[in-house]
Amino acid sequence: MTSVQVGIPAAVLKPKKVRRRLDMTLWEKLYVAEIVRGLVVTSKHFFINMIGFIFPPAGKKRKIFTVYYPEEKLTLPPAYRGRPVLVADAQGKEKCVACGLCEKMCPAHAISIVAAEKAPGERYPERYTLDLGRCVYCGYCEEVCPKEAIVMSDEYQGLAQRERSRLVFQKEQLLRPESKVKARLSYVRRIYSKWNY
Amino acid sequence: MAADLIESVAKILFIFAVNVGVFAPILGWVERKQSAVMQDRIGANRADILGFTAIGLFHSLADAIKLLTKEDFVPANANKFFHTLAPFISLVPAIAAFAIVPFGGRYELFGHEVHLVIADLDVGILYVFALAGLATYGTVLAGWSSRSNWSLLGGLRASAQMLSYEVAMGLSIIGLIMVYGTLKLTEIGAIQEDFFRWGIFLQPLGFIIFMTCAIAENKRIPFDIPEAESELVAGYFTEYSGMKFVMFWMAEFLEMVTISAVVTTLFFGAWHIPFVTDAMLLSWFQFAGPNGAAALAMLVNIAVFFTKVSFFIWLQMTIRWTLPRFRYDQVMRMCWKMLLPLSLINLSITGLVVLLL
Numbered sequence: 001m002t003s004v005q006v007g008i009p010a011a012v013l014k015p016k017k018v019r020r021r022l023d024m025t026l027w028e029k030l031y032v033a034e035i036v037r038g039l040v041v042t043s044k045h046f047f048i049n050m051i052g053f054i055f056p057p058a059g060k061k062r063k064i065f066t067v068y069y070p071e072e073k074l075t076l077p078p079a080y081r082g083r084p085v086l087v088a089d090a091q092g093k094e095k096c097v098a099c100g101l102c103e104k105m106c107p108a109h110a111i112s113i114v115a116a117e118k119a120p121g122e123r124y125p126e127r128y129t130l131d132l133g134r135c136v137y138c139g140y141c142e143e144v145c146p147k148e149a150i151v152m153s154d155e156y157q158g159l160a161q162r163e164r165s166r167l168v169f170q171k172e173q174l175l176r177p178e179s180k181v182k183a184r185l186s187y188v189r190r191i192y193s194k195w196n197y
Numbered sequence: 198m199a200a201d202l203i204e205s206v207a208k209i210l211f212i213f214a215v216n217v218g219v220f221a222p223i224l225g226w227v228e229r230k231q232s233a234v235m236q237d238r239i240g241a242n243r244a245d246i247l248g249f250t251a252i253g254l255f256h257s258l259a260d261a262i263k264l265l266t267k268e269d270f271v272p273a274n275a276n277k278f279f280h281t282l283a284p285f286i287s288l289v290p291a292i293a294a295f296a297i298v299p300f301g302g303r304y305e306l307f308g309h310e311v312h313l314v315i316a317d318l319d320v321g322i323l324y325v326f327a328l329a330g331l332a333t334y335g336t337v338l339a340g341w342s343s344r345s346n347w348s349l350l351g352g353l354r355a356s357a358q359m360l361s362y363e364v365a366m367g368l369s370i371i372g373l374i375m376v377y378g379t380l381k382l383t384e385i386g387a388i389q390e391d392f393f394r395w396g397i398f399l400q401p402l403g404f405i406i407f408m409t410c411a412i413a414e415n416k417r418i419p420f421d422i423p424e425a426e427s428e429l430v431a432g433y434f435t436e437y438s439g440m441k442f443v444m445f446w447m448a449e450f451l452e453m454v455t456i457s458a459v460v461t462t463l464f465f466g467a468w469h470i471p472f473v474t475d476a477m478l479l480s481w482f483q484f485a486g487p488n489g490a491a492a493l494a495m496l497v498n499i500a501v502f503f504t505k506v507s508f509f510i511w512l513q514m515t516i517r518w519t520l521p522r523f524r525y526d527q528v529m530r531m532c533w534k535m536l537l538p539l540s541l542i543n544l545s546i547t548g549l550v551v552l553l554l
Contacts, residue, residue, distance in 0.1 A: 032405060035520065042519040046235045053234070065241045 020082060078187035081137045082151040083159065086174040087181060094175060095149035098125040102141035102150055109139060110171035128171035142188060151181050151188060155160045200309045208315050212295050215503070216451055222257040224450040224510065229256070231511070232518045267439035272344055275436065279342035284437065284444035287335030290328035291451035298458040299383045301468050301498035302475040304491040313495060314383055314518055321380040325459055326367055331360040332452070336416075336423060339445070340433035351432025355423035355526060360412055361532040366410035368388070368540040372547035373400045373463055386467030390474050396464035402543045404464045406536050411456040413528070415449060416519040422525050457509030460504075465505055468498040490513050 030036055067074060076082070086094050098115035118127035141150050153176065161167055178185070230253060233240025236308060240526055242254040258440070271280055301313025318324050333356060340352015376399050377385050389395050399405050412418040424432035434445045469475075482490035523531065 035516075038519045039515055043515055045237060046515070047236060049234045065237075068239070127436045192308065 025131045037180060076154040076156075078154075078183040080154050081139050083153055083155045084135065084137075084141055084150055084174075085153045085155070085176045085181065086128065086140075086171060087149050087151060087185075088175045088177050090177070090178075092177075094125065094128070094171060095147050096125050096128065097147055097149070098123045098128075099146065102145065105140045105144045107138060107140065108134040108136045110136075125171060128174065130169045130174060131167060132159060132169060133167040143192060148185060148188070151184050153181055153184065199304055204309070204311055204360075206317065208313070209233045212300075212315060212460060213292070213385065216292055216295060216454060217447070220454045220510075221447045221450050222261065223254075223343055224453065225260060225446070226254055227255050227510070228235050228450075228514060229253070231295075233513050247501070264439055264443045267437040269441065269546050270436075274344045275342070276292040276342040278503045279318075279338045280436075281441070283335050283342060283399075284341035284434075284448070285335070286338060287332055287448040288444045288451070290335075291448045293324050294328045294455045295458060297321055297382055298455070299386045299467060300444035300502045301495050302387070303383075304475075304479075304495055305487070306491045307488055311491070311495070311500060314418065316464055317381065317383050319381060321372070321382045321385070322370060322459075322463070323380060325455075326363065328361075329366075330363060332414075332448070333363075335448070337374075339421060339437070343433075345436050346430045347431070347435045351435070354425070355416065356363050357432055358416070358420065358532075359445050359511055362410045362420075362426065362536075363414040365532055365536040365540050366407060368544060369403045369406035369410060370463070372403045372540075372543050375544075376400065376553050382462050386462055386469075389466040390469050391542075392466070392469075392471040395466045400419065400464070400547070402539065402544070403547075404460070406543065407463070407539050408460060409536060410532075411460065412513060412516065413532070414512075415452045415456060417453070417513065418522055419520040420528055421522055422528055425489070425522075427522075433488070453510055453513055454506060457506040457513065460509050461505040465509075468502040470497075470501055518551040 052144045086096060089095050098113050100113055100115065103111045103113050110131045112127075112131075113125045114127040115123050118124050137152070139152050142152050159167070230240040232238075241253040241256045241456075242250050244259045246252065246255055271277055296315040297318050298416065299312075299314035299317075303310060303312050305311075323416075336355040337352045338358065340348045340355060341351070373385075374380060374395055378386055379385060379388075385396075416423050424434075426432075431436065434442060437445060475494060475498075478494040479490050482493040484490075485493055497500075
């Protein structure tokens with residue numbers, strides 16, 4: 001057993017100096033200097049940003065990081081849990097073997113599987129229904145799946161609908177080629193390998 | 198006679214167009230955009246005409262169309278007459294106060310003396326204070342006539358705040374009037390042809406007090422207790438909608454323009470560029486002939502004046518988006534215990550200096 005040092009050792013820590021006197025000093029009570037200080041801070045931001053607006057710096061470097069949403073989209077990190085999708089194999093068929101673990105695990109009862117057999121002893125989901133109106137995006141289905149057949153993708157659009165029935169996704173709508181969810185799959189392998197399942 | 202009439206009408210139309218046509222709609226946009234830029238945001242930029250957004254300028258247009266077509270709602274039990282009258286009493290002084298502000302010098306144009314001020318009153322600055330006092334009625338009437346608790350509280354606070362700050366505001370100006378020896382704004386402007394006679398050098402304390410009081414009179418954020426979004430919904434204009442709401446909104450922005458114009462005239466050399474006199478301007482533009490020179494000099498005056506006004510509008514906006522709001526008791530304490538004694542001290546020192554020199 002090796003012990004791992006976490007955080008800063010206590011001997012190195014120094015008490016932070018805190019100003020205990022909360023009364024304002026005379027200089028602060030005069031307000032004007034402090035107001036000018038505040039104005040300088042905000043005007044500095046104003047002028048730097050104005051220059052940035054008038055002469056936008058080349059490339060992606062910019063001061064204001066607000067994303068112009070419909071025109072610009074973020075590339076989401078692999079840790080992002082979006083809509084769960086089914087992974088397809090090279091033939092475009094689902095990897096799922098309809099074991100029913102995800103259906104059992106799902107805390108919101110969003111998944112329902114109708115299993116069937118292709119050949120004796122070879123199961124596949126005849127119908128795989130995912131109700132995204134119920135899904136809580138916990139990722140348990142992905143965690144429990146023994147075949148890496150269902151993963152959380154980075155898809156977040158199209159989830160605002162006027163009818164709940166439109167949020168019920170069938171197997172065909174959920175199938176994604178493996179290349180599309182590669183980043184998430186490697187992330188999942190790395191993160192879940194930490195625990196001894 | 199006819200020339201005088203044409204001159205007056207032209208000046209009134211010009212000021213009206215600048216205030217209502219340019220400043221009022223543009224300032225709504227400036228308020229949003231400047232706050233956004235100051236806070237590292239982008240700000241309004243979604244309204245577009247055929248995909249052309251003009252950096253969000255069309256939001257003013259969209260606002261205008263929306264508010265003009267909105268239902269004009271009068272609450273039950275409200276005093277309908279005063280409820281309708283109040284926004285007018287708020288808006289009219291804000292525009293009318295501009296009448297005495299000189300935005301340029303005195304020039305000879307086609308043998309007719311053009312004076313770039315609508316009304317050159319002898320009482321000058323007192324007229325501004327009188328109209329500021331009148332604007333209080335608009336606020337108080339709006340608060341009282343709406344029959345709403347929020348409005349009434351807002352109106353009460355407005356009356357207390359505006360009356361208090363008028364005292365300090367009046368006293369802060371008297372020092373300046375003693376130095377210049379005149380109430381006429383045109384004469385005050387003409388005296389400031391000399392850069393070292395600008396009000397800011399003669400009365401720095403007076404400037405700070407006047408600016409503070411003026412922002413308080415306008416009920417903008419550090420002093421927004423009559424509106425108090427966080428306490429009173431919208432204060433005295435809670436019950437207003439549509440066109441009447443726009444009038445309060447415009448009154449606020451136009452008061453801001455008026456304050457900037459008065460501050461420019463009193464403290465920042467009115468229409469003058471530092472170290473440049475009107476005679477020098479005329480001599481520089483001699484190439485255009487006497488009439489052309491006068492016209493060009495007038496244009497320069499107007500441009501300089503409105504540049505200064507724009508700067509003070511920017512300053513007021515910056516103050517509004519920088520400072521947190523005061524509590525009600527802090528506002529009153531600041532007025533009666535700090536600004537009023539300070540302005541009295543300023544007044545006595547100025548009096549002593551004027552007497553001794």
